[in-house]
Amino acid sequence: MTAYLLERAWVDGAMCDDVLVEVEDGVFTAVTPVTPDGQFPRLTGVATPVKRGNHRSTGDSATPIPGLTLPGFTNTHSHAFHRALRGRVQVGQGSFWTWRDRMYEVANRLDPDTYFDLARATFAEMVAAGYTSVSEFHYVHHQPDGTPYDDPNALGHAVVAAAAEAGIRLRLIDTCYLAGGIGQPLGPLQRRFDDGDADRWAARVADIEHDRVGGAIHSVRAVPRDQLATVAKATQGRQLHIHVSEQPAENEACLAAYGMTPVRLLAEAGALGPETTAVHATHLTADDVGLLAETDTEVSFCPTTERDLGDGIGPARALHDAGVRLSLGSDSQAIIDPFDEMRALEGHERLASIRRGRFTADQLLGFGAGRIAVGEPADLVTIDPESPRTAGSGADQHTAVYAAAPADVRRVMVDGRVVFEGDHPQVGADLGRAIGRLWTTTGK
Numbered sequence: 001m002t003a004y005l006l007e008r009a010w011v012d013g014a015m016c017d018d019v020l021v022e023v024e025d026g027v028f029t030a031v032t033p034v035t036p037d038g039q040f041p042r043l044t045g046v047a048t049p050v051k052r053g054n055h056r057s058t059g060d061s062a063t064p065i066p067g068l069t070l071p072g073f074t075n076t077h078s079h080a081f082h083r084a085l086r087g088r089v090q091v092g093q094g095s096f097w098t099w100r101d102r103m104y105e106v107a108n109r110l111d112p113d114t115y116f117d118l119a120r121a122t123f124a125e126m127v128a129a130g131y132t133s134v135s136e137f138h139y140v141h142h143q144p145d146g147t148p149y150d151d152p153n154a155l156g157h158a159v160v161a162a163a164a165e166a167g168i169r170l171r172l173i174d175t176c177y178l179a180g181g182i183g184q185p186l187g188p189l190q191r192r193f194d195d196g197d198a199d200r201w202a203a204r205v206a207d208i209e210h211d212r213v214g215g216a217i218h219s220v221r222a223v224p225r226d227q228l229a230t231v232a233k234a235t236q237g238r239q240l241h242i243h244v245s246e247q248p249a250e251n252e253a254c255l256a257a258y259g260m261t262p263v264r265l266l267a268e269a270g271a272l273g274p275e276t277t278a279v280h281a282t283h284l285t286a287d288d289v290g291l292l293a294e295t296d297t298e299v300s301f302c303p304t305t306e307r308d309l310g311d312g313i314g315p316a317r318a319l320h321d322a323g324v325r326l327s328l329g330s331d332s333q334a335i336i337d338p339f340d341e342m343r344a345l346e347g348h349e350r351l352a353s354i355r356r357g358r359f360t361a362d363q364l365l366g367f368g369a370g371r372i373a374v375g376e377p378a379d380l381v382t383i384d385p386e387s388p389r390t391a392g393s394g395a396d397q398h399t400a401v402y403a404a405a406p407a408d409v410r411r412v413m414v415d416g417r418v419v420f421e422g423d424h425p426q427v428g429a430d431l432g433r434a435i436g437r438l439w440t441t442t443g444k
Helices: 080-085 096-109 112-129 154-166 189-194 197-206 227-236 246-256 262-268 287-294 303-308 317-322 338-353 361-368 397-402 425-439
Strands: 001-011 014-024 027-033 063-071 073-078 133-140 169-176 213-217 240-244 274-278 298-301 326-328 378-381 409-414 417-421
Touching: 014 189, 063 112, 063 397, 063 409, 073 112, 073 274, 073 298, 073 326, 080 096, 080 112, 080 425, 096 154, 096 417, 112 154, 112 417, 112 425, 133 154, 133 409, 154 169, 154 246, 169 197, 189 298, 197 213, 197 338, 227 262, 240 262, 246 262, 262 287, 287 317, 303 338, 317 338, 326 338, 326 361, 338 361, 338 397, 361 397
Parallel strands: 001 063, 073 133, 133 169, 169 213, 213 240, 240 274, 274 298, 298 326
Antiparallel strands: 001 014, 014 027, 063 378, 378 409, 409 417
16 A cells, blocks of 8 residues: 655545545555644545545655646547647648548558557657546558558557556557448558458457457448447447547538438447447537437547647537536647646637636536546646646646646656656657657558
């Protein structure tokens, strides 16, 4: 057992001074606010279970952690290799579809070695920004001509190894990607995504050597209607992620081909439910919102990507009011900043509604971060409350949501192990090397 005394921490919606946490086997076994007399009473209004123990004083028994400590941030949607596009695709005019052409170019430069280097550096940037877990939406499976590697999961295993070295907890969301559009064959730059059909996709995924593997329907554009139920069935009991209604053109094509929206089509296939995460969900009908709520499907918003690609503003408030669980992802890595994702979600809502205060700081933290609570993973992020950005802002949840940035992160713990401490220069050097190496390759 290891104990830490958090100078100031956000615990289940309350900002507390002097919180003693105990960690064993990577999870919190006690979360106890400390009073000035050295006692450990349960904090009024905090739902976290508290183990009283036989403590006499914190003394030398706990390692002090100064600063403002938050639960680790959860990244529910990521494409690690998109990090190589930052600064290269934001210039000039275009659309999601022209951006996608550049993304395919990068995808076809990857091999297991360059993917490992790029993913490791990208995950390290996430850790340094405060992310402690990531769901990696992985669809680059084979060689550029579609031929499997000797290890059919070579690229997936590269991502798994990269996350382990970076110190982030990974859920590999292996993605079924079979078509170039509704009723369209895959294009030349999409061949390495293809397993042939959903059954062969499922068979390959079953051989991945990792204990946290989920599945994905890339989109209703990329998986034919008659294959959707196969993917849903293959992922029963595991997480299933799906790009949903990111672009109006996707909805229009789905309505033209099937006479229903993507959400309704997925519901028909049995692909919605408590283990499903609909990513983006930007262009929804009222019926779509109702279906997501009825099936207890989560929605992952990626606001910094959605604004970068010009996707539009999703109905976050309407979904939340309907009872839909919301979370946040970094998606295309246009920026890796969990604080900005929270601010962007609120800011987009303000722009769309012409009203302020659409979500509280506690709600936004709840979408982006985990919990400091007994039985939860021992993930902690400590920020500097006196930086040029945070000084004078109150050192509370409002500081985290409305003032902080990755540059303020001073310490990150994942599963009770410190994985980042100090400053960020090495992260930048590793990213520069990995991205430079990728762009000088010709693709294989």
